[in-house]
Structure formats: structure tokens, C-alpha cells
Amino acid sequence: AQTVTQSQPEMSVQEAETVTLSCTYDTSESDYYLFWYKQPPSRQMILVIRQEAYKQQNATENRFSVNFQKAAKSFSLKISDSQLGDAAMYFCAFRGFITQGGSEKLVFGKGTKLTVNP
Amino acid sequence: EPEVTQTPSHQVTQMGQEVILRCVPISNHLYFYWYRQILGQKVEFLVSFYNNEISEKSEIFDDQFSVERPDGSNFTLKIRSTKLEDSAMYFCASSEELGQPQHFGDGTRLSIL
Numbered sequence: 657a658q659t660v661t662q663s664q665p666e667m668s669v670q671e672a673e674t675v676t677l678s679c680t681y682d683t684s685e686s687d688y689y690l691f692w693y694k695q696p697p698s699r700q701m702i703l704v705i706r707q708e709a710y711k712q713q714n715a716t717e718n719r720f721s722v723n724f725q726k727a728a729k730s731f732s733l734k735i736s737d738s739q740l741g742d743a744a745m746y747f748c749a750f751r752g753f754i755t756q757g758g759s760e761k762l763v764f765g766k767g768t769k770l771t772v773n774p
Numbered sequence: 775e776p777e778v779t780q781t782p783s784h785q786v787t788q789m790g791q792e793v794i795l796r797c798v799p800i801s802n803h804l805y806f807y808w809y810r811q812i813l814g815q816k817v818e819f820l821v822s823f824y825n826n827e828i829s830e831k832s833e834i835f836d837d838q839f840s841v842e843r844p845d846g847s848n849f850t851l852k853i854r855s856t857k858l859e860d861s862a863m864y865f866c867a868s869s870e871e872l873g874q875p876q877h878f879g880d881g882t883r884l885s886i887l
Contacts, residue, residue: 691875700777701817701865701878747817754872760805761819761830762867762876 658683658750662765669738670773676723677733677768679748687753690724690731691762696744704746707731735770743772776800778879780866786885787856795851795882797866806849807867807876808841810834817865823849853884861886 659682669675681690692704707715707724714722719739723732735742748765779798787793799806808820821831823841840852849868853860863883867876 689873693878699863700880701867703875703877706875749817759830760822760872761807761832762809762817763819764809764817766816 658685658752658763660748660750660763660765662746662748662768664768665766666769666771668771668773669735671738671740673738674734674736675738675770677735677746677748677770679731679733679765681729681731681748681750681763683729683750683752685752689751689753690722691749691751692720692722692731692733693747693749693764694742694744695747695767696741701747705733738772740772740774743770745769778866778868778877780864780879780882782882783880784883784885786887789858789886790855793853793856793884795853795864795866795884797849797851797879798847799849799866799868800870800877801847803868803870803877805829805869805872805876806841806843807869808851809865809867809878810862811865811881812859812862820851856884856886858886860884 661680688709690707693701694704695701705717719736721734745767747767749762752759781796806823811817821835822829838854863881865881866879869876
């Protein structure tokens with residue numbers, strides 16, 4: 657079974673600075689997807705960024721980028737030029753490749769609460 | 775941008791009562807999911823649903839739980855006889871196709887007294 661671990665329950669960053677949130681996972685599958693979701697106080701979970709394991713290039717989405725280390729099973733999220741609106745719970749999630757016998761379900765970490773200080 | 779909507783936002787129910795949580799997925803999406811998050815714990819998968827049948831369910835999704843798509847727009851989760859440990863935030867999600875990202879609703883906070 658897959659597991660996802662986020663070792664930082666809470667992080668804080670100054671506005672305009674850069675912060676990195678850690679995530680490690682465990683799987684025996686070779687192809688899969690990894691995600692970061694953001695859950696602001698308004699509660700809706702919003703997809704931030706997605707990485708396909710077969711792609712060596714790290715995904716980027718504006719100020720958000722990932723450092724995907726497949727061999728180390730590590731998937732960290734870097735937020736550059738942090739803004740007050742980035743304050744939220746951030747969840748790392750894993751999903752298998754359905755066509756390779758994987759599951760469509762998302763397996764989540766416990767989350768990291770990010771505070772952005774003005 | 776289209777959203778997944780869930781109602782109610784907060785449901786308070788007596789233990790042993792039935793509860794129905796409602797979701798309206800994004801209109802062109804075909805795959806539907808329920809997840810739950812007990813306070814302070816991980817978001818956990820409950821069930822996935824496609825083509826009017828369950829495609830996968832977790833060990834949490836026992837006989838007390840059922841899902842239904844009663845019409846072309848709603849997707850419901852029913853808990854037949856609620857227990858205290860069913861208190862949690864319940865999230866509905868939908869995706870357009872297999873392999874596409876899942877889009878989540880705001881969640882329903884279920885409190886069992």
C-alpha cells in the first residue's frame with residue numbers, strides 16, 4: 657500500500673520569501689502521479705501542481721515548483737515570492753496509474769499548515 | 775470556473791440517525807469520489823463511482839455507507855445509522871476522465887452527537 661508522509665506539521669514564511677514544503681512517499685509502482693493540494697480557511701481543496709512520475713522534468717506553475725526525486729521518493733513544493741493568500745494547509749497526494757493496475761484513489765499526507773507573515 | 779458544490783456545509787445529527795450528504799459534481803465530469811477527514815487526521819478515500827456503479831471502495835466504506843447518483847446532477851453519500859466516529863469533514867470530488875485531476879468541493883462537516 658502507498659503511504660505519503662509530510663514531516664512538517666507547520667511552516668511559516670515571510671511575505672515575498674521562498675519556502676519549501678517536504679513530502680516523501682512509498683510505493684512499489686513505477687508510474688504514478690503526485691499532487692500538491694492547497695486548502696485555505698475557506699475549506700475548498702484546490703489543485704496547486706501535478707507531476708507525472710515518468711517525466712524527469714520538474715513541474716512548475718507560476719510561483720509554485722516541485723523538486724521531484726524519484727529514486728529518493730521525495731516530492732517537495734517550493735513557493736517563491738510568498739503572498740498572504742498562500743496561507744493554507746498544503747496536502748501532498750499520490751495516485752497510481754489506473755492502466756497499470758493502480759488505483760484512482762488519492763492517498764494524502766497529513767498536511768502542512770503554512771503561515772505567511774507580513 | 776466550474777466548481778464542485780456540497781450541501782449542507784455543516785450537518786449535526788443524533789447518533790443512530792441516517793444522514794445524506796449531497797454533492798453536485800462539475801457538469802461534464804464522469805468520475806465521482808467521496809473522501810473524509812477526521813479532525814487532525816489525514817484525508818482518507820472512501821469510494822469512487824463511475825457509470826452508475828462503485829468502481830472502488832475502501833475498508834472504511836462498510837455496509838452503513840452507500841452512494842447514489844439519483845439524477846443527472848447530484849451525487850449523494852448516505853450513512854444509514856451514524857456513529858460517533860463518523861464525525862468528520864466529508865469531501866466530494868469529481869474528475870473528467872480517468873487520469874485527470876480530481877476537483878474537490880468545500881466539504882460538509884458532519885457532527886454526530
